[in-house]
Each structure stands twice: as C-alpha cells, then as structure tokens.
Amino acid sequence: MGLQCGQVLPLCIFISTVGPLDNPPHPKGYVCVCGTPAIDGRLVDPAWDNAAWTDEYVDIEGSQKPLPRFKTRAKMLWDDEHFYIGAEMEESHVWATLTKHDSVIFYDNDFEVFIDPNGDNHNYYELEINALNTEWDLRLPKAYRDGGSALDSWEVPGLSKAVHIDGTLNDSRDTDKGWTVELAIPWKALGEFAGCPSPPVEGDQWRVNFSRVEWTTDIVDGQYVKIPKWREDNWVWSPQWVIDMHQPQMWGYVQFATSKADFRQDETHLARMFLHRVYYKQKERVAKRFAGSLGALGLKPPEGVFLREPRVFITPTGYEASGIVSVDGKPRRLAIHEDSRLTLE
Known part of the structure; x- marks a missing residue:
C-alpha cells in the first residue's frame, strides 16, 4: 500500500508506527x-x-x-x-x-x-x-x-x-x-x-x-x-x-543465480534486527532526545551476534548505532541511523 494514515482518503489505511517482533525469524x-x-x-x-x-x-x-x-x-x-x-x-x-x-x-x-x-x-x-x-x-x-x-x-x-x-x-x-x-x-x-x-x-x-x-x-x-x-x-x-x-x-x-543454487541466509540478520530494536527504542524518546548508549535504552546485544559490542553515537543529525559483524569471514561495520537507513561498510 502506497499511502499512509493521516492523508485525506475515503478509507484510512493503517500504517504502523511501531516495530515488528523484537526477534523475528529470518525472512523468506x-x-x-x-x-x-x-x-x-x-x-x-x-x-x-x-x-x-x-x-x-x-x-x-x-x-x-x-x-x-x-x-x-x-x-x-x-x-x-x-x-x-x-x-x-x-x-x-x-x-x-x-x-x-x-x-x-x-x-x-x-x-x-x-x-x-x-x-x-x-x-x-x-x-x-x-x-x-x-x-x-x-x-x-x-x-x-x-x-x-x-x-x-x-x-x-x-x-x-x-x-x-x-x-x-x-x-x-x-x-x-x-x-x-x-x-x-x-x-x-x-x-x-x-x-x-x-x-x-x-x-x-x-x-x-x-x-x-x-x-x-x-x-x-x-x-x-x-x-x-x-x-x-x-x-x-x-x-x-x-x-x-x-x-x-x-x-x-x-x-x-544463473543456475539452480542453495539459498544463503543473511548472516547479519540477527545484527540487523537488534539495530532496529535500537531504532524503535530511540523513536519512543521524547523530543528526539536520543540516548547515547545501549544501557540508556535498556538494551543488551545478543551473544555471538557482533564481533565487537555495538555502540551508540550522537551525531549532528541524530544518532548512529553500529557494531562489527562477520560477512564472508571478514569484519564489516553495520550501522543504523535516526532515519532507519542501514549501512554496511
């Protein structure tokens, strides 16, 4: 659905302002x-x-x-x-x-x-x-x-x-x-x-x-x-x-794929889901007074998901929450920002 609730429509199509499950299974x-x-x-x-x-x-x-x-x-x-x-x-x-x-x-x-x-x-x-x-x-x-x-x-x-x-x-x-x-x-x-x-x-x-x-x-x-x-x-x-x-x-x-192949699950899935929990916790805060730590949000990362414990940084535009993950055996930096944009570097 392309519109959000709040626009003038004959019927109001509900668009959620809350997140999905905290720990959903890997998508299809x-x-x-x-x-x-x-x-x-x-x-x-x-x-x-x-x-x-x-x-x-x-x-x-x-x-x-x-x-x-x-x-x-x-x-x-x-x-x-x-x-x-x-x-x-x-x-x-x-x-x-x-x-x-x-x-x-x-x-x-x-x-x-x-x-x-x-x-x-x-x-x-x-x-x-x-x-x-x-x-x-x-x-x-x-x-x-x-x-x-x-x-x-x-x-x-x-x-x-x-x-x-x-x-x-x-x-x-x-x-x-x-x-x-x-x-x-x-x-x-x-x-x-x-x-x-x-x-x-x-x-x-x-x-x-x-x-x-x-x-x-x-x-x-x-x-x-x-x-x-x-x-x-x-x-x-x-x-x-x-x-x-x-x-x-x-x-x-x-x-x-160019021929039959096995599907590879995203090895960063659990890390992505945790960073989205950070994102939704930050959205709950009043007047965009973003928290500068996971502790202030009442969150603790799951064991074995990050190579290095993720951190929250306050930025001029809002915040960034990031951690180091393993992708194909190499360390990569996965981050989420105040507008939910994900980056993998």
Missing part, C-alpha cells in the same frame, strides 16, 4: 534463476517451468493470524534486461474498477511488489496492479515512519505487464477461479536509485516482498460493494509481523 528466501518468458498474463511460457513457486502467502501479521481464504503464490525469473514476476491468485469473484494510471490501486483488490535493491531501507520501489491491468508505480526515498512520502512521479519506462482472468471480470452472476499477473520490470528503471549493480550479478540478494490486498464485498443489485467499516485483508509472501508493508527490513530475500 527465494533463488531466482535465469529465463525470459513471454508476457501474456498466463504463466504458461516454458521459461516459467524452471522457476519455483514461492511459499503460499500468509497474513501480513504472520502465523498468529488465520490463513488466507484464497491461495496466492508467485514465481520470479531474470535476464540481462528484466526482472520477471508472475503471480497466481485464487479468487471466486474477480472485480476491479480503477482504470487511471497511478490511481490508488489498493482501493481495488490488487497485487503489490516492493523492492529495496541494496537493503538499506531507503530508495525503495513499489508497484501495484489490479485485475484491469491498471498499475501504480512509485518510489519512496525513505519509509513513512521516517517522514517519507510516495513519489508518484517515478515511472517504470519499458514496463511490460499483463493480466489473465480465469473466469469473468465484474460479473457477479458466476463463480471465477482467479487471476494471474505477469510483470517484466527493466533493470534500467530499478537501477536509477538501486545503490548496487542493476542488473544484479550472480549471488546478489535484493530485498523483495509481495502483498495482496483483498476486500470483503457483498453483491448489491448485481454490483460488488465493499462491506462498510470492514478492513481489507493483507496477504504477503514474507510476514511483516505488523500491519505495515513499509518495514523494508522484514521483506524477503531474492537471490539471483
């Missing part, structure tokens, strides 16, 4: 192999045969919530020119209303893509699409939690997209099976603010997540009508553990 991982499928919305091109399905989507808050009532899953491929995404969504009544580019697409049932190429929580991309093949593409310089705003002016030149309906669209007289989406996103567009090679190189990992917004409706005089005051469902590939897609640190990992 996916190995994306090479392939160049034709984009027709059907996911039947032979290139897709080499791509594994993701796990079926779950509630945005994770396993403590009921399983989604409709199945959703996705596939990914890549080549030198594009990042390919295909999604399959069960749906008994496929409907959509929005036809104008850059409409607030999550007012309809939709499929959403979130991409943070270098995993620093900043300069990430969002793309939403409905069953009418209408899309909203946007960029966020930083997350809403840090005062960021959606830049609708960002576009994806050369985007190829298609939707296929397994049933009928906007016809309440029958029962549908669902709809599928295919996207081919040019690396050139993603590279504009990637902060890392685009296209990626063998073994690179990008932070990616997918969301499906699903509204509960009644049929009134043959038309689909949202039930008043009934919140939308948010179903995702990798759980956010809070109702907020704009927590990039919780997104899944897509590992790019």
Whole structure:
C-alpha cells in the first residue's frame, strides 16, 4: 500500500508506527534463476517451468493470524534486461474498477511488489496492479515512519505487464477461479536509485516482498460493494509481523543465480534486527532526545551476534548505532541511523 494514515482518503489505511517482533525469524528466501518468458498474463511460457513457486502467502501479521481464504503464490525469473514476476491468485469473484494510471490501486483488490535493491531501507520501489491491468508505480526515498512520502512521479519506462482472468471480470452472476499477473520490470528503471549493480550479478540478494490486498464485498443489485467499516485483508509472501508493508527490513530475500543454487541466509540478520530494536527504542524518546548508549535504552546485544559490542553515537543529525559483524569471514561495520537507513561498510 502506497499511502499512509493521516492523508485525506475515503478509507484510512493503517500504517504502523511501531516495530515488528523484537526477534523475528529470518525472512523468506527465494533463488531466482535465469529465463525470459513471454508476457501474456498466463504463466504458461516454458521459461516459467524452471522457476519455483514461492511459499503460499500468509497474513501480513504472520502465523498468529488465520490463513488466507484464497491461495496466492508467485514465481520470479531474470535476464540481462528484466526482472520477471508472475503471480497466481485464487479468487471466486474477480472485480476491479480503477482504470487511471497511478490511481490508488489498493482501493481495488490488487497485487503489490516492493523492492529495496541494496537493503538499506531507503530508495525503495513499489508497484501495484489490479485485475484491469491498471498499475501504480512509485518510489519512496525513505519509509513513512521516517517522514517519507510516495513519489508518484517515478515511472517504470519499458514496463511490460499483463493480466489473465480465469473466469469473468465484474460479473457477479458466476463463480471465477482467479487471476494471474505477469510483470517484466527493466533493470534500467530499478537501477536509477538501486545503490548496487542493476542488473544484479550472480549471488546478489535484493530485498523483495509481495502483498495482496483483498476486500470483503457483498453483491448489491448485481454490483460488488465493499462491506462498510470492514478492513481489507493483507496477504504477503514474507510476514511483516505488523500491519505495515513499509518495514523494508522484514521483506524477503531474492537471490539471483544463473543456475539452480542453495539459498544463503543473511548472516547479519540477527545484527540487523537488534539495530532496529535500537531504532524503535530511540523513536519512543521524547523530543528526539536520543540516548547515547545501549544501557540508556535498556538494551543488551545478543551473544555471538557482533564481533565487537555495538555502540551508540550522537551525531549532528541524530544518532548512529553500529557494531562489527562477520560477512564472508571478514569484519564489516553495520550501522543504523535516526532515519532507519542501514549501512554496511
């Protein structure tokens, strides 16, 4: 979802101001192999045969919530020119209303893509699409939690997209099976603010997540009508553990490969999660009077996560919390800043 609560909207879409679980499990991982499928919305091109399905989507808050009532899953491929995404969504009544580019697409049932190429929580991309093949593409310089705003002016030149309906669209007289989406996103567009090679190189990992917004409706005089005051469902590939897609640190990992490979978990995951605990503790402090030590925040780093105990430094713009971690057997400095930007040096 591209907007935050507080903007003037017919319905207020909740964006959390608190963090997810203190110690969430490692996000979902996916190995994306090479392939160049034709984009027709059907996911039947032979290139897709080499791509594994993701796990079926779950509630945005994770396993403590009921399983989604409709199945959703996705596939990914890549080549030198594009990042390919295909999604399959069960749906008994496929409907959509929005036809104008850059409409607030999550007012309809939709499929959403979130991409943070270098995993620093900043300069990430969002793309939403409905069953009418209408899309909203946007960029966020930083997350809403840090005062960021959606830049609708960002576009994806050369985007190829298609939707296929397994049933009928906007016809309440029958029962549908669902709809599928295919996207081919040019690396050139993603590279504009990637902060890392685009296209990626063998073994690179990008932070990616997918969301499906699903509204509960009644049929009134043959038309689909949202039930008043009934919140939308948010179903995702990798759980956010809070109702907020704009927590990039919780997104899944897509590992790019030229052939079948094992997924590598991020060895800095626990360190990243601890630094985000520092970030959220600092946000709780009044008037930005940031603490200058972990002790003042009531935090202690977990054993064995850092090579050297992390420290907090007050800076002219706010603070930095950093520690030394091991990456591929070498010491690296991992830091988080007052605007949640992560750096690994």
